[in-house]
Amino acid sequence: MSREEYRDKKRQWPYIALFAAAAAVCALLMLSGRAAPERPRADIYVGGSLYKSVPLYGVSSPYEIELPGGVLLVEEGAVSMKRADCPDSLCVRQGRITAAGASIVCLPGGIYIVITGDEAGTDGISG
């Protein structure tokens, strides 16, 4: 091994450490911020503006919502994309989301669905 190669090899370590640390922080971020909400709602955005907000509690029987670019299935405590008009349908493969802060994004359709927790419910626990 030439001196340059040896030096290059050693000079990788700071970056290995940097990338490992970044990955660890990101993994922690992914695991946190998923606190279970009380009385969740699903906010549906199409093209950046609020299209509809539906409660995810007291849903006695699952129902579907027609969106421009797909069909959303609403169940008790969960939503999922049942069908999407885009070819890869990644949002459909993602399946059901249940936790507050969890979201479904359908980029081709400009659809963004996020589950929000009920403020009063959170206060009821923390207070």
Place this chain on the structure above:
Amino acid sequence: MAFRGNTGAARIARTGLLTAAALILSYIEGLLPPLTAVPGIKIGIANAVSLFAIACMGAGEAAAVHFLRIILAGIFAGRAVSFIYSLAGGAVCFAVMMLLRRSFGGKRLWILSVFGALAHNAGQMAAAVFIVGRAEILWYMPALVIAAIIAGSATGLLVQMIISRLGKGKIV
């Protein structure tokens, strides 16, 4: 290897060859099912060709290989919105890799690749925030960062191997 030469014809042939290789890789990757449920996560194997061009060729040729592949793959896929994301990611990725390419060569090329992948995802995310109009989709960023580190290292190490097998300094 008959890959050297600095005449106009040699450059055109080289650019065409690499662009074709990148297009094939991007087409094959497109046939595979998505790796994860999170959108935007893929190996980006076609970027190996861009990385090779950035590491071994001049700025003009590297830019031609990189952007021709993005534009042509976008035309073949025929999806305007996906094309915007590819182009936004590709432009940021290219700018960052060109800025850093003198610092990370040889055995450290994979580091350049990771920075490129991170820049690609950042550019794509910026375009997504702009198009979807919601900053909340930034919550996908941690997953994308992890994916960029893994995918970037993999393609980077692949290109390192290719360059060392082809013979250093004998390629272009």
